[in-house]
Amino acid sequence: MSRSLSRTPAITDVAKLAGVSVPTVSRVLTGSVPVSPERRERVLRAIQELGYRPNGAARALIKGHQSVIAVLAGATTRYGYALTIQGIEEAARLAGYIVMITVIEADDPETVSKTIDLALANPVAGVIVLKFDPAGIATVRAMPPGVPVVAVAGSRGSGVPHVVLDDTTAAMTATDYLLELGHRTVHHIAVPLAGRRSGRSAGWRKALERAGAEVPPLMEAGWDPHRAYEIGLTLADRDDVTAVLCGNDELAIGLLRALHEKGRRVPEEISVVGFDGHPLGALWSPALTTVQQDFVDVGRRAFGEVVAIIGKSQPPQNSSGTPQLVIRESSGPPPAARRR
Amino acid sequence: MSRSLSRTPAITDVAKLAGVSVPTVSRVLTGSVPVSPERRERVLRAIQELGYRPNGAARALIKGHQSVIAVLAGATTRYGYALTIQGIEEAARLAGYIVMITVIEADDPETVSKTIDLALANPVAGVIVLKFDPAGIATVRAMPPGVPVVAVAGSRGSGVPHVVLDDTTAAMTATDYLLELGHRTVHHIAVPLAGRRSGRSAGWRKALERAGAEVPPLMEAGWDPHRAYEIGLTLADRDDVTAVLCGNDELAIGLLRALHEKGRRVPEEISVVGFDGHPLGALWSPALTTVQQDFVDVGRRAFGEVVAIIGKSQPPQNSSGTPQLVIRESSGPPPAARRR
DNA sequence: GAGTCCCGTGAAAACGTTATCATCACTGCG
DNA sequence: CGCAGTGATGATAACGTTTTCACGGGACTC
Known part of the structure; x- marks a missing residue:
């Protein structure tokens, strides 16, 4: 041959x-x-x-760019991250593009700038930054000018074009839902903050304030379900906690485990609501109520946006994804309301 | 500036x-x-x-290659896949390489060859194929000669260098463990086969045959936990099923849900063992017994192997990862043994 | 003090492809 | 029959970098 x-x-x-x-x-x-x-x-x-x-290099040299999209992300394996990347990859492949993945290990300026340099040492057509965490924020900030870049984030931002997943509204929806069930307030175990004035924690706070409910101190669990489990062990001993909104489904599952071990019944005594729509959440006992986000779609939209910038064409209608509250078994009225 | x-x-x-x-x-x-x-x-x-x-393209043109490793995979979001990719990316980044991800949607020749063409249209230094499924197998087979390629697989293979995660031994370990607990046989809900004579299902069969136990028909669930859930609903009505080995932890969780709904107690009536070491499995009730595989490490080793091939140096000691049985709450002696 | 070596430097070639331009043959029209 | 127009083709330039080669000057050796 x-x-x-x-x-x-x-x-x-x-x-x-x-x-x-x-x-x-x-x-x-x-x-x-x-x-x-x-x-x-x-x-x-x-x-x-x-x-x-x-030879792709020779082609890229003369064409002035390559059919490569660089994705910069603080992680790749967490549910939301992985799905967003999946959406980007899918859309890219269908359009004849390839995606490069680079992980930003930390948010200190040196790490960020070294990682950006590594990624941009290759001829990329555009960049998508997953701005879901502090590392992502630092990256967007440190991006050199002249490179087409789009941020995927939980809320709108400035500087570069943002494709958003409306985390604030999503968190408000979930919090409102719990308040409407009769809970006097909603506690919150948070994922790392990606901006004080927006995002999941902000939506939670906003909904509580609007309803005139007490705003309990926010509990930070990082990304670790075991940390949420530990928090859950202490929460289980408290009578004043009747509803908890978790920053993601993994944290919610850690919390559920702790409540189960302590013999607290969900949702009879405590309601738990997660975030993301992790498929395993539906298989838990009790099945997890969650706010579903269409990560794959936001990935696709981000790719479309980058291509639009490269081609200087009109970006596609930049609708923000509408989060969907999926009510399952882990949430219900508080004990007080049940006694009535 | x-x-x-x-x-x-x-x-x-x-x-x-x-x-x-x-x-x-x-x-x-x-x-x-x-x-x-x-x-x-x-x-x-x-x-x-x-x-x-x-300009990276100009550099790549003259250097003859680029510091890019292409990863071809049948999926990116499944636990094992995502972790392997994480290991590859981590090792690559530390060595100044970056990774390109391309998903192989199907295992038909046309899709495979189109995907390979897309990936190789870029100047890549080497290729890593995740040979965890039929699409991966087809891809390894269809790789054009002359490209440095390494396969990551659940068992050794021929043609191209393989970096392995010993699935067969792992499945045998898990099956032996259940048999030693006193189960007369072990049922198996399988992930898609990646080779008849090796892999998880083969290890399961081998262990049963060696022990002289009956080999029940294998149940295929694809990658879908909901399919495992459905299988579990039918399994719950059978008295002869006392132990089930699942092809991965997601399937095991689907099965647990079904058994829970049907009121079957785990592990008192039925033991369930998963595969992979998914972190959420530890948070289930009962916590899932599983066979832990070091996916991140196998990813790192695959990268090392590719670099060795590129540099024509001696590959690092090609130790296969040793799977580890993590015994938690979902497994125990069968009802018969308990009554004694 | 003359020859040799080494170090830093610039000119030119090379990498593999696509874009531009000119050329040539052919067709169709008046 | 002549001319304009068209369509396929090849020579050449261009992309941005690194490598190769040659050169000049200073330091060192005898």
């Missing part, structure tokens, strides 16, 4: 074997200009025989 | 501004050849002022 050659075949080898000029081979490959059927056939045969594959 | 320029600055602009030749700028950037401190200083200042960033 493929002739042996000391080096990987280049377009000149194909041209020589097919008995045509180099540009003609290029024209067959790109299809930009018609080529006579007879020559086209010879070229294709030569390509086949040599196992020729166009 | 940075001068305005109609186009993105190239090395010639830096050279002109610094008053040196183009190669001198290159020498400052690469550090390959010493440059006098005074000129070096001027060059660095010019780079700073222009906001210059070397």
Whole structure:
């Protein structure tokens, strides 16, 4: 099938074997200009025989950019992150793009700038930053000018175009729901803050304030379900806690485990609401009430936005995803309301 | 800080501004050849002022390859896949490489070859294929010659270098454990097969045969926990099922939910063992017994292997990861043994 | 003091592709 | 029959960088 050659075949080898000029081979490959059927056939045969594959670097050099989208993220395995990346990858692949993933380990300026340099050392067409955490925020801030960049975030922001998942509204919806059930207030175990005035924790606070409910101190659990479990062990001993909104479903599951161990019944004694719509949450006992976010879609939208910026075309309608409250078994009226 | 320029600055602009030749700028950037401190200083200042960033495509063109590793995978969000990718990315970033992710949607030849073409249209230094499923197998088979490629798999294979996670041994360990507890046999809900003679299902079968136990028909659940849930609903009505080994933890959780709904007690009536070591499994009630695999490590090893192939150096000691049985609450002796 | 070596430097070539331009043959029209 | 128009083709330039080569000057050796 493929002739042996000391080096990987280049377009000149194909041209020589097919008995045509180099540009003609290029024209067959790109299809930009018609080529006579007879020559086209010879070229294709030569390509086949040599196992020729166009050099992407040379193409990128002359085209001025490459079909590569860089994704910068603080993590890749957490549910929301992984799904967003999935959406980006899917949309990119369908459009003939490839995604590069680079993890930002920390939010200190040196790490951030080193990571950005590493990513931009490659010829990228555009950048998508997952601005879900402090590392993401620092990255957006440190991005050099001139690079097409889009941020995916839980709320709108300035500086670069943002594609948002309305976390604030989502948290308000969930909090309102619990208040309407009769809970006097809602406690909150938070994921790392991505901005004081917006995001999940802000929505929770806003909903409580609007309802005139007491705002209990926010409990930070990082990203670790075990930390939420520990918090849950202390929470289980308190009578004043009847509803807890968790920053994500993993934390909610850690909390559920702690309440279960302590013999607290959910939702009879305490209601628990998660965040994200993790598929395993539905399989818990009790099945987890959660606020579902369409991460895959936000990933797709982010890709569309980047492509629009690159192509200088009008960006697609920048609708923010509408979060959906999925009521399952882990939430209900507080004990006081039940006694009535 | 940075001068305005109609186009993105190239090395010639830096050279002109610094008053040196183009190669001198290159020498400052690469550090390959010493440059006098005074000129070096001027060059660095010019780079700073222009906001210059070397063009990766041009570099890749002349170097013959790029510091990019392509990862081809059947999925990115499933626990094992995501962790393996995390390990690859981490090791790659530390070595100054970056990873490209491409998902193989299906295992038909056309999809596979189109996806490979898309990935290899970029100048990649090497390829890592996640051979965890049929799509991965088809991809390894369809890889064109001449590209450095490493497969990550649940068992050894031929053709290309494999970095393995010993699924067969892992499944045997889990099955042996259940048999030793006194179960007459072990049922199995399988993830999609990645080879008949090896992998998780093969280890399960091998352990049963070696122990002279009956081998019940294998139940395929794909990757969907809900499918495992449905299987669990039917399993719950059967008295002969006392132990179930699941192809991964997500399936095990689906099964647990079904058993819970049907009022079957775990582990008193039925033991359930999962696979992977998913962190949420520990938070279930009952906490899930599982076989933990070090996916992050296998990802790191795969990267090391690819780099070794590229550099033609000796590959690092190719130890296969040792799976670890983590006994928690979801497994125990069968009802018969308990009555004794 | 003359020859040799080494170090820093710049000019030019090279990487593999696509874009631009000119050329040539052919067709269609007057 | 002549001319304009069209369509396919090849020569050449261009992309931005690194590598190779040659050169000049200073330090060292004998």
